[in-house]
Amino acid sequence: MNFQHTEDRRMLADTLNRFVSEQYGFETRDRIARSAEGYSRDLWTRFAELGMIGALFDEADGGFGGGGFDIAVVFESLGRGLVVEPFLDTLIVGRAIARSGNEAQKAMLGELIDGSRVVALAHNEPDGHYELARVTTRAQRNGETWRLTGAKAVVQHGEHASLFLVSARTHGNDDEEAGVTLFLVPRDTAGVNVRGYRKIDGGRAAEVTFDNVALNDNALLGAAGAGFATLEYAVGCGVLALCAEAVGTMDVAKDHTLEYLRTRKQFGVPIGSFQALQHRMADLLLEIEQARSAVINAAAALGAERRLRERAVSAAKYSIGRIGARVAEECIQLHGGIGMTWELPLAHYAKRLVMIDHQLGDEDHHLERFIALGRG
Known part of the structure; x- marks a missing residue:
């Protein structure tokens, strides 16, 4: 099976990553996250205009994507910027409406996709x-x-x-x-x-x-x-989204840590030249690639039958919970005391990784669920 992104998805990822990098820098994000509303209506509209919401839905529902890999591409970009706009609930509620809504209810999907309804x-x-x-x-x-x-x-x-x-x-x-x-x-x-x-x-x-x-x-x-099946499916889409967001967050935390190891000096040399720290960083990179593989597996299984789909998303969420905690801990430890300061973006990335584990089921919950689903 070919897991390479299509040309359209690569273009979407490039556009979203560039927009987040240029328009959603850490200072902007921090100001929005601390605001009374907790998100930016203006940026929410701009995200919609870029197609970030439309990519989460099928063409039949007014979008232009809707597959597992479309969700992963969008949320990985969101994770890189710690975006706080209401993408996750828009995805979950929208996919539930698309799956089980009547004609009048599905007509509301257009308002979700254009960002006019939260x-x-x-x-x-x-x-x-x-x-x-x-x-x-x-x-x-x-x-x-x-x-x-x-x-x-x-x-x-x-x-x-x-x-x-x-x-x-x-x-x-x-x-x-x-x-x-x-x-x-x-x-x-x-x-x-x-x-x-x-x-x-x-x-x-x-x-x-x-x-x-x-x-x-x-x-x-x-x-x-008879709402459980719809709820389970929609939340499964949300679990995949959170896992992809975590991978984007891990990538940025990794990049910040590598940069610190290259510039911070002790005994007149960069601390990244110390073999012990190199080994720790190498182990961390392998863990992040394992997390990425788990997300790819979940994205590929999103359209499969229920048991295969749910096992894949639970396996991914378990992996993300375990690996996310390790990435957060290692990156902060490799930075030393400065890694805990509010002013350093890394602390916020680490915090987000820890909180992702507690959204829509933590690693213990999903490990138990994965085992139970395997029993049939």
């Missing part, structure tokens, strides 16, 4: 521990409406989203796959409450509660009680 996944719950099927938020039928009650945690860009994709349980036990239902809930619906806060790695998230929110059947995404 959406957010509201699935995580305080006691969920990454298990997709564990949903305690409830939606009960009440005549012609559904009544939605519950709380969601760490909703990315939740303050600024105009639409939430919400997982709720309409029947069954709290950890059963059957009975999970997906709803598209407008932010301004009565009973929706949002409390925002800053994230440790930049940008903002929110706690979202639903207090007896009234919804009609038009809010259903797919059939009632």
